[in-house]
Amino acid sequence: MKQILVVGAGSVGGFFGAHLAKSNPNVSFLLRPRTLAAVRQNGLTVRSAGGTFTVWPPAASDPRELPQPDLIILGVKAYDLDEVMAQIERVMTARTVILTLQNGIDTEDRLIARLKRDCVVGGVAFIYSKIAEPGVIDHYKKGAVAIGELMGHESERVLAIRDLFTSAGIPCQLSKDIRRSKWEKMCWNCVFNPITVLVDDRVAKALEHPEMMRVIHQIVDEITAVAAAVKVPLPPNMPERVVKATQEIRDIHTSMYDDWKTGRRTEIDYLNGYIVRLGRELGIPTPVNEALTAMIKTITEKEQSGPGVVRIDGAVVQPVSLDRAAMQQLPAEHHVEDVGTVMPGMAGRAIKVKGLLDVPALTLDADHVTFHSLDGNYAATLTLQQARDFGLLLYELNGEPLPDGKGGPFRLITPGLGDLCANVKGVGRIEVRVGSGKDTRPTAEERTHC
Numbered sequence: 499m500k501q502i503l504v505v506g507a508g509s510v511g512g513f514f515g516a517h518l519a520k521s522n523p524n525v526s527f528l529l530r531p532r533t534l535a536a537v538r539q540n541g542l543t544v545r546s547a548g549g550t551f552t553v554w555p556p557a558a559s560d561p562r563e564l565p566q567p568d569l570i571i572l573g574v575k576a577y578d579l580d581e582v583m584a585q586i587e588r589v590m591t592a593r594t595v596i597l598t599l600q601n602g603i604d605t606e607d608r609l610i611a612r613l614k615r616d617c618v619v620g621g622v623a624f625i626y627s628k629i630a631e632p633g634v635i636d637h638y639k640k641g642a643v644a645i646g647e648l649m650g651h652e653s654e655r656v657l658a659i660r661d662l663f664t665s666a667g668i669p670c671q672l673s674k675d676i677r678r679s680k681w682e683k684m685c686w687n688c689v690f691n692p693i694t695v696l697v698d699d700r701v702a703k704a705l706e707h708p709e710m711m712r713v714i715h716q717i718v719d720e721i722t723a724v725a726a727a728v729k730v731p732l733p734p735n736m737p738e739r740v741v742k743a744t745q746e747i748r749d750i751h752t753s754m755y756d757d758w759k760t761g762r763r764t765e766i767d768y769l770n771g772y773i774v775r776l777g778r779e780l781g782i783p784t785p786v787n788e789a790l791t792a793m794i795k796t797i798t799e800k801e802q803s804g805p806g807v808v809r810i811d812g813a814v815v816q817p818v819s820l821d822r823a824a825m826q827q828l829p830a831e832h833h834v835e836d837v838g839t840v841m842p843g844m845a846g847r848a849i850k851v852k853g854l855l856d857v858p859a860l861t862l863d864a865d866h867v868t869f870h871s872l873d874g875n876y877a878a879t880l881t882l883q884q885a886r887d888f889g890l891l892l893y894e895l896n897g898e899p900l901p902d903g904k905g906g907p908f909r910l911i912t913p914g915l916g917d918l919c920a921n922v923k924g925v926g927r928i929e930v931r932v933g934s935g936k937d938t939r940p941t942a943e944e945r946t947h948c
């Protein structure tokens with residue numbers, strides 16, 4: 499295995515890749531443009547209690563610019579796998595081997611399903627590190643891997659990978675049952691990754707309260723039931739093993755916590771969410787994992803924004819965002835089923851602005867409302883009274899979202915106001931204001947038509 503391609507120089511890929519690259523000139527990196535620019539300029543640095551070092555490996559964002567790999571080490575998040583597979587497919591040969599280091603248990607199956615060949619060696623990363631900035635990895639704990647053939651045999655290729663790691667000073671254990679090793683780590687990640695987010699604290703916090711032990715048991719028991727159904731028997735004392743394995747890393751956060759705090763997407767769909775989906779297919783209830791999945795998504799996923807969503811903010815106690823589905827759920831009295839009845843020549847279903855403004859609590863001094871187009875080019879400001887009395891937001895035509903060509907997905911119309919210019923296409927924001935606001939409507943002198 500001469501040429502090694504590490505995909506991603508993040509917490510895991512950056513740490514292990516840099517160690518491999520330190521003494522091996524045949525280690526190159528596939529990086530996204532931002533990280534690539536940083537590594538080309540400053541090298542790839544690992545900062546660790548054991549010492550800091552920088553390597554300057556060959557790197558590119560297109561794998562065809564790098565030597566054809568014999569071994570590919572995947573250091574990306576599970577949700578980036580599809581993108582990566584499309585890239586590496588172009589440079590793989592019949593003998594290229596892929597080593598997975600992802601948390602979760604379906605990376606290997608996803609690779610095999612797409613690449614349709616026996617090219618995958620499974621791996622587990624035992625490490626805790628973080629991206630400090632692109633191209634700089636802060637390493638806190640451990641730094642070892644376990645690897646193994648999915649069928650459990652000791653092949654030449656696993657031995658070769660082990661030698662690569664050990665000669666780079668990275669402890670590498672051969673696992674005779676790597677799938678089971680991954681399920682065991684999955685149990686830990688499904689407990690502590692979401693809990694560190696929920697308690698907004700380190701792992702140790704979850705161990706402080708005896709009540710938490712029952713929760714940990716329930717999470718792990720659901721996972722072991724699902725694992726048993728797919729013929730991966732985990733030991734009956736798995737919950738105790740999970741807690742025991744935690745003692746030496748009780749002072750850390752987790753990768754999910756770090757993802758949340760740095761605004762990155764979490765891997766919840768590949769951890770607890772995966773258990774829920776598999777449990778459903780197998781008829782095994784997983785209510786605690788389901789609750790964790792839902793709570794993590796609620797906490798970590800950003801508020802919807804962009805096309806298809808209207809945000810009401812400004813002089814409100816708490817901003818809200820509504821999409822078409824949310825508008826449909828508002829009380830029937832706020833809907834105008836056919837705007838043609840109030841504005842001849844127009845068609846479609848609308849929601850009264852009054853109904854929308856009833857959703858957030860407005861501050862007591864609010865007296866104006868500005869309707870902004872999503873592209874920021876158009877705005878009309880009405881008094882709060884006018885907005886309530888005349889404003890309609892057109893949002894549906896023939897049961898479909900209002901098309902862009904008709905001013906959709908949300909268009910302000912104001913039948914009865916006596917100003918045809920009070921009409922904003924592509925509304926993205928409704929700003930409640932104290933005092934007047936932005937208005938791009940033509941002045942009386944400028945008006946020819948609206």
Ligand SMILES: NC(=O)C1=CN([C@@H]2O[C@H](COP(=O)(O)OP(=O)(O)OC[C@H]3O[C@@H](n4cnc5c(N)ncnc54)[C@H](OP(=O)(O)O)[C@@H]3O)[C@@H](O)[C@H]2O)C=CC1
Nearest residue numbers: 506508509510528529530533574578600601625626627753
């Ligand atoms: N962090 C940890 O301590 C541990 C993590 N793990 C697991 O390891 C896996 C990797 O996680 P982790 O290292 O933390 O993730 P990070 O987010 O720290 O790093 C992932 C890196 O992958 C890069 N990347 C994504 N897509 C591509 C692509 N198409 N081409 C090139 N680079 C790409 C990202 O680049 P960019 O930043 O430029 O977008 C990012 O730097 C996860 O499954 C995680 O659960 C396992 C054990 C411990």
Ligand SMILES: CC(C)(CO)C(=O)C(=O)O
Nearest residue numbers: 623624625626752753754
């Ligand atoms: C167990 C730990 C913390 C490091 O190996 C991890 O896997 C994660 O943070 O996702």
